[in-house]
Amino acid sequence: MASNVAGAGKQLRIIFVGDSGVGKTSIFKLFENHEVFQSPVVTINPQTIERNIVIGPPHETVKLLIYDTAGHERFRTFTRQYYQDADIAFLVFSITDGPSFHHIGEIWMKEMATNRQGNTEMILIGNKSDLADDRINPQSTSKQFAEQYQMRFIEMSAIKNDDFQKLYSVLKEAVTHVIKKGGGGTKEDIVIINDDEPAPRDDGWCSKC
Ligand SMILES: Nc1nc2c(ncn2[C@@H]2O[C@H](COP(=O)(O)OP(=O)(O)OP(=O)(O)O)[C@@H](O)[C@H]2O)c(=O)[nH]1
Ligand SMILES: [Mg+2]
Numbered sequence: 001m002a003s004n005v006a007g008a009g010k011q012l013r014i015i016f017v018g019d020s021g022v023g024k025t026s027i028f029k030l031f032e033n034h035e036v037f038q039s040p041v042v043t044i045n046p047q048t049i050e051r052n053i054v055i056g057p058p059h060e061t062v063k064l065l066i067y068d069t070a071g072h073e074r075f076r077t078f079t080r081q082y083y084q085d086a087d088i089a090f091l092v093f094s095i096t097d098g099p100s101f102h103h104i105g106e107i108w109m110k111e112m113a114t115n116r117q118g119n120t121e122m123i124l125i126g127n128k129s130d131l132a133d134d135r136i137n138p139q140s141t142s143k144q145f146a147e148q149y150q151m152r153f154i155e156m157s158a159i160k161n162d163d164f165q166k167l168y169s170v171l172k173e174a175v176t177h178v179i180k181k182g183g184g185g186t187k188e189d190i191v192i193i194n195d196d197e198p199a200p201r202d203d204g205w206c207s208k209c
Helices: 024-033 073-083 098-115 129-134 139-148 161-180
Strands: 010-017 042-045 048-055 060-067 088-094 121-127 152-155
Touching (some): 010 024, 010 073, 024 048, 024 121, 024 161, 060 161, 073 098, 088 161, 098 121, 098 139, 121 139, 139 152
Parallel strands (some): 088 121, 121 152
Antiparallel strands (some): 042 048, 048 060
């Protein structure tokens, strides 16, 4: 069947970035555990999983390599390697943590701009929406910020099961958009960043090969 999406055989890299404690790992784990993908989860290492998402119609399966990263400053140099080929970035802040919102523009978008070669589709997530009584960042301000930078935006709670559908929908839209623009790599051009695997030495020797 002719395709007008052209996602078949494609792989996209997706990363989570944001301050320490905003809930990146908690959201990442939802991807790991959720059955909505109807595909087995492949755990590459504790910070990286592979899942398939079906976009369309016509229905096409796109492979997603999803990376969790650490928000603490001491890991920032290490995290930079993940930005380079990221097709989609979840920029996560907590609605209860003022600086975590300001750091999206002041730190995380700057880090992405400096370290990414091409375009990265950005999705802004205001997490911990279950803690509405402790809200510091107004939804209207976050929405306006997202509009200014043409990002998709959702508020969600990583501990509320129902919110996963919102996250899934916004991701599916972004994946479709990236694929329609001709983005993403094929299985062959993507090298998995795997911290557990020692890199082969220059002479080709590798302890696990
Ligand atoms: N109430 C509430 N707590 C949350 C939510 N998401 C995460 N948490 C809690 O917030 C704390 C930090 O969550 P993590 O997912 O470890 O945060 P992180 O962004 O991965 O932090 P780093 O790995 O240090 O960068 C944990 O105690 C979580 O249980 C949420 O939506 N609501
Ligand atoms: Mg984490």
